[in-house]
Amino acid sequence: MAEHAHIDWLRERLRASLAHEAKDASELISWLEARRKQVPFSAELIPLREVAGWRQADNGNISHTTGQFFGIQGVRVKSAPGLREIAGWDQPIFTQAEGGVLALIGRETSGHGVEFLLQAKADPGNVGYLQFCPSIQSTWENIRGLKGARRPSFAECLEPSENVRIVYRAKHNEEGSRFWQKSNENMILFVRDATGLAVSEEVHRWASLSQIKAMMLLDNVVGPYVRTVLAPL
Missing domain, CATH: 3.90.79.40 (EvaA sugar 2,3-dehydratase subunit)
Structure with missing residues (x-):
């Protein structure tokens, strides 16, 4: 209050x-x-392989060499019928x-x-x-x-x-x-x-x-x- x-x-x-x-x-x-x-x-946009200070792990996840900032991983989504446009999908997503x-x-x-x-x-x-x-x-x-x-x-x-x-x-x-x-x-x-x-x-x-x-x-x-x-x- x-x-x-x-x-x-x-x-x-x-x-x-x-x-x-x-x-x-x-x-x-x-x-x-x-x-x-x-x-x-x-x-300017550049290819991911040219980005300095970032690395891609064997599983494909992307993170900064210092462990700071954010990461990029994959997410698998399953949705109840009618809740979203489709029942499920995969996509990259930012993690922090x-x-x-x-x-x-x-x-x-x-x-x-x-x-x-x-x-x-x-x-x-x-x-x-x-x-x-x-x-x-x-x-x-x-x-x-x-x-x-x-x-x-x-x-x-x-x-x-x-x-x-x-x-x-x-x-x-x-x-x-x-x-x-x-x-x-x-x-x-x-x-x-x-x-x-x-x-x-x-x-x-x-x-x-x-x-x-x-x-x-x-x-x-x-x-x-x-x-x-x-x-x-």
Whole structure:
């Protein structure tokens, strides 16, 4: 019930914010387009046998030489009649020991109302490469700093404190047609004072819920995880 109270509190703050928060997202879109031109990033499809750092076992399974990241195995599916299009099939599927965190950080100011911190994140499969993603989008391995991984920005906000209110946290299944029993922890974190956050103007932008909704109507601007994190609101 405490979590519901936090969600109701944020919903009320969003209703109050609606009267004066920014609605026009054109400046954010222009910034993203400029960053796409400025940031050196390229990706191309290559044969699996040429992929460096990955290996194929005798049984055909594919994994990274360090044992990190994900693996690729096969899955055999049997379905009850009428539940799916066919009664069964085989396919490759991604496997991973544990999921990660998808978190949006929010703040409220007198001049701009409620805003959420987005990061322009580059992924090789994105159209346009850079898309607006949650404030924190990371595996637990990186968050814990395991095996020399660099901790993501704002990882310190994942625990409640005098400055951080956890509005909600819930595990959501990654797309089950491609990932084997993988869940990500979705979170909204609200900070009373955001001045201490290490916000980089080259990576991060604050955006109102109205601006985010406007950008969601455009092609390939907002990543899918932003939508899932905001859905409970």
